[in-house]
Amino acid sequence: MNYSKPEFKEKYDNFINGKFVAPLGGQYFENTSPVDNSLIAKYPRSQKEDIELALDAANAAKDSWGHTPAATRAALLNKVADIIEAHLEAFALIETCDNGKPIRETLNADIPLAVDHWRYFAACIRSEEGSATELDQHTLSMNIKEPLGVVGQIIPWNFPLLMLSWKLPPALVTGNCVVLKPAEQTPSSATFLMEKIADVFPPGVVNIIHGFGPEAGKPLASSARVDKVAFTGETTTGQLIMQYASKNLNPVTMELGGKSPNIFFNSVMDADDAFLDKAIEGAVLFAFNQGEVCTCPSRILVQEDIYDAFMARVVERTNAIIQADPYDVNTMVGAQASNDQYEKIQSYFDIGKEEGAKILTGGEANILDGNLAKGFYIKPTLFEGHNKMRIFQEEIFGPVACVAKFKDEAEAIEIANDTLYGLGAGVWTRDAHQLYQIPRAIKAGRVWVNCYHAYPAHAPFGGYKKSGFGRENHVMMLNYYRQTKNMLISYDKNKLGFF
Amino acid sequence: MDRIAITETATKVLNTLKAKHGALIFHQSGGCCDGSAPMLLEKDDMYIDESDILLGTLQGVNFYMNQDQFEYWKHTHLTVDVTEGRGASFSLEIPLGLRFLIHSRLLTEEENAVLNKKNN
Numbered sequence: 001m002n003y004s005k006p007e008f009k010e011k012y013d014n015f016i017n018g019k020f021v022a023p024l025g026g027q028y029f030e031n032t033s034p035v036d037n038s039l040i041a042k043y044p045r046s047q048k049e050d051i052e053l054a055l056d057a058a059n060a061a062k063d064s065w066g067h068t069p070a071a072t073r074a075a076l077l078n079k080v081a082d083i084i085e086a087h088l089e090a091f092a093l094i095e096t097c098d099n100g101k102p103i104r105e106t107l108n109a110d111i112p113l114a115v116d117h118w119r120y121f122a123a124c125i126r127s128e129e130g131s132a133t134e135l136d137q138h139t140l141s142m143n144i145k146e147p148l149g150v151v152g153q154i155i156p157w158n159f160p161l162l163m164l165s166w167k168l169p170p171a172l173v174t175g176n177c178v179v180l181k182p183a184e185q186t187p188s189s190a191t192f193l194m195e196k197i198a199d200v201f202p203p204g205v206v207n208i209i210h211g212f213g214p215e216a217g218k219p220l221a222s223s224a225r226v227d228k229v230a231f232t233g234e235t236t237t238g239q240l241i242m243q244y245a246s247k248n249l250n251p252v253t254m255e256l257g258g259k260s261p262n263i264f265f266n267s268v269m270d271a272d273d274a275f276l277d278k279a280i281e282g283a284v285l286f287a288f289n290q291g292e293v294c295t296c297p298s299r300i301l302v303q304e305d306i307y308d309a310f311m312a313r314v315v316e317r318t319n320a321i322i323q324a325d326p327y328d329v330n331t332m333v334g335a336q337a338s339n340d341q342y343e344k345i346q347s348y349f350d351i352g353k354e355e356g357a358k359i360l361t362g363g364e365a366n367i368l369d370g371n372l373a374k375g376f377y378i379k380p381t382l383f384e385g386h387n388k389m390r391i392f393q394e395e396i397f398g399p400v401a402c403v404a405k406f407k408d409e410a411e412a413i414e415i416a417n418d419t420l421y422g423l424g425a426g427v428w429t430r431d432a433h434q435l436y437q438i439p440r441a442i443k444a445g446r447v448w449v450n451c452y453h454a455y456p457a458h459a460p461f462g463g464y465k466k467s468g469f470g471r472e473n474h475v476m477m478l479n480y481y482r483q484t485k486n487m488l489i490s491y492d493k494n495k496l497g498f499f
Numbered sequence: 500m501d502r503i504a505i506t507e508t509a510t511k512v513l514n515t516l517k518a519k520h521g522a523l524i525f526h527q528s529g530g531c532c533d534g535s536a537p538m539l540l541e542k543d544d545m546y547i548d549e550s551d552i553l554l555g556t557l558q559g560v561n562f563y564m565n566q567d568q569f570e571y572w573k574h575t576h577l578t579v580d581v582t583e584g585r586g587a588s589f590s591l592e593i594p595l596g597l598r599f600l601i602h603s604r605l606l607t608e609e610e611n612a613v614l615n616k617k618n619n
Contacts, residue, residue, distance in 0.1 A: 029596075045594070156532040156587060183532075183587035213589040234534025235565075236526045236545075237588040243546055257531020294531040340584025340598035344536060351575065351603040390603065393571040394535045420529060420567055466529065466567075 003327040006093040011042035015194040017057035018203030034100035034335040037374040046211035048219040054207040058177035061204030066175040074122040081118035100335030114165035120457035121169035138492035147175030149227040157183035158292040253470025258423030261416040262297035265429035286401035287380040295424030342376035345398035357385035422464030503555040509581040527564040533586040
């Protein structure tokens with residue numbers, strides 16, 4: 001079954017205090033689809049005054065929402081999950097249109113996973129509790145978790161609704177009010193969600209503001225009226241947001257990407273079986289979501305004695321990728337999200353070639369037929385080279401992987417860790433010792449072992465080194481949105497005796 | 500002999516933004532999404548110290564990169580260009596519907612001898 005571009009209104013507004021509100025300055029920007037570079041709709045070009053309005057609403061709502069029973073908050077999250085699920089196909093189409101990713105991915109990954117994250121956090125809050133300790137016969141230490149207050153969240157464009165669903169539910173379920181800015185490249189699914197859930201939360205609890213980073217993102221990230229900022233993006237903006245937070249002595253969490261190694265030990269080729277087939281797919285996952293994933297397995301490291309045989313299979317599988325109309329359910333790889341990304345990836349092809357890397361396949365744009373010729377398609381690309389090359393060190397954020405050989409375990413670990421980043425990694429082996437020892441030696445927050453690109457709500461995700469800090473998903477995320485109130489209670493009737 | 504240059508089109512955009520915002524800097528970003536691209540910021544917005552390497556000055560605008568990133572980049576020559584695009588970062592050209600980007604080439608042997616001697 002094939003789909004086509006969904007219908008949109010001419011323009012949309014911010015969602016503030018439970019209502020859609022036009023930007024005070026009356027300015028809008030045009031959002032286009034990377035599928036064919038056609039206009040989607042106009043979205044608010046918000047300024048500081050719009051952010052202030054949203055912060056007014058969030059601050060006014062925080063006391064009441066913070067005291068709302070956990071059972072009620074959880075029930076509302078479940079309601080959101082049900083609503084997204086009931087409109088799964090509509091959300092999937094919007095996401096494909098806005099981001100360029102193939103419809104089979106949005107139908108089967110982005111939207112169902114988003115639904116599950118709302119349900120997961122609804123369940124978490126009901127099953128965890130604070131703690132109390134009797135420190136001595138008369139003294140009780142009681143830890144009560146309290147919401148922070150108002151949270152600012154800035155999310156990326158690679159998984160628009162999913163990234164929203166990573167960030168909003170844990171903040172809301174712990175009793176915080178949120179002002180969230182979607183990426184300006186992909187404002188549509190957040191807006192559609194607000195249309196569908198406008199009445200679910202009390203006014204002011206969720207506020208969505210659209211606009212450009214320097215005009216709307218910066219005033220949100222630097223406001224003294226937020227109690228925390230959560231950001232997913234790149235390092236310079238991450239550093240800026242930390243500076244602003246330092247002025248307000250606010251906590252922040254940062255997810256800033258990586259250059260993830262995907263390591264294949266020789267035992268993967270001990271048999272030509274289902275596991276080898278899985279491992280080959282595991283290498284080709286670099287092209288998943290057009291490579292626009294913070295944990296894109298963009299460095300493929302293969303043990304030298306299987307290198308030729310294994311890479312022949314990987315190249316063959318890469319060449320079998322169907323890159324076509326993202327609305328076609330057979331399409332595996334769609335369009336890059338914007339023209340600047342498209343241009344940037346091609347500039348990496350230039351420097352890769354200059355540095356002497358060999359192109360095993362791809363290495364150029366893919367000009368598709370008809371209207372799609374105006375879209376931003378890049379052929380899945382494999383470069384062969386060494387780890388000191390810039391294409392091995394920088395996040396290209398395209399369907400591009402760089403391949404290198406290693407001799408033994410020590411060299412695999414050395415190459416894997418020779419990077420500024422430490423977000424994800426993959427280890428593939430049939431060796432029981434390597435299954436544990438190699439992941440432990442890799443400096444990254446998530447190591448997939450004999451799998452890759454799984455993102456369950458129940459497993460913590462976050463970076464080492466310059467990939468950031470703090471974790472997303474998992475019950476532990478609740479504490480990134482809470483204070484601990486310690487009540488130290490004396491049940492002793494007698495004085496200390498000091499004075 | 501310079502590590503960094505700027506195209507004519509990018510120069511025009513840079514000068515427009517200088518006229519609007521005053522003193523500016525470039526800072527090369529790393530990491531995901533809109534990363535691996537130069538960010539144009541108001542001069543005093545970002546805390547710059549000895550961990551940031553000054554690669555050169557374009558139209559009076561200093562271009563910085565973090566030291567550890569520079570270690571992987573120092574054998575290449577960079578040219579700042581501009582293209583249509585969007586970005587979720589705080590870079591000042593974004594509201595114009597434009598994004599700065601970097602084109603790179605290897606330094607020539609002669610350039611490498613001079614530039615990387617000076618910096619090591």
